[in-house]
């Protein structure tokens with residue numbers, strides 16, 4: 237019981253992840269303690285952030301900010317997926333995956349951004365909001381986009397394996413769901429976001445192969 241109270245008190249005292257700077261500033265990522273324990277085989281991110289004009293608040297503008305969040309994720313050895321939520325022409329939430337750092341399988345960019353947007357608005361109903369994400373939402377995140385009553389979702393890269401807004405399946409077309417999203421499925425910075433994801437996994441595999449080879453060498457020495 238003592239440890240239970242302890243954990244609860246700690247959680248309560250600590251601000252939620254989304255308010256720890258994970259996202260408010262798209263140009264800067266959180267300063268995670270994780271950097272000190274990051275494995276040595278994290279490949280450097282070869283991509284640069286985008287600096288879209290503030291004067292043209294179109295889909296490419298907001299997706300560029302999601303793209304920048306994906307770069308932040310890479311720099312922290314997270315799968316490079318980024319997300320922002322727009323309301324009234326302004327970004328009210330932005331996040332990237334923090335699954336590894338927080339050791340939380342639900343810490344996907346979309347879920348973190350949705351929580352942050354609801355906190356910002358003081359309302360769990362995100363009516364009038366558009367969520368931009370660099371890859372099609374997974375089953376969990378697709379469900380969250382519906383449950384939060386987002387007006388619209390725009391994703392860059394379709395995911396035929398796990399995507400649930402048109403890729404593998406489409407939760408948005410369930411006949412008895414009483415809320416439906418407007419959907420822009422692919423086409424906005426799609427190539428750029430796909431190239432980043434593919435490069436991350438390719439470099440990660442290569443880095444892991446080298447690490448394993450070194451381990452084998454050390455073991456046989």
Ligand SMILES: [Zn+2]
Pocket residue numbers: 344345346373374375376377378
């Ligand atoms: Zn997800």
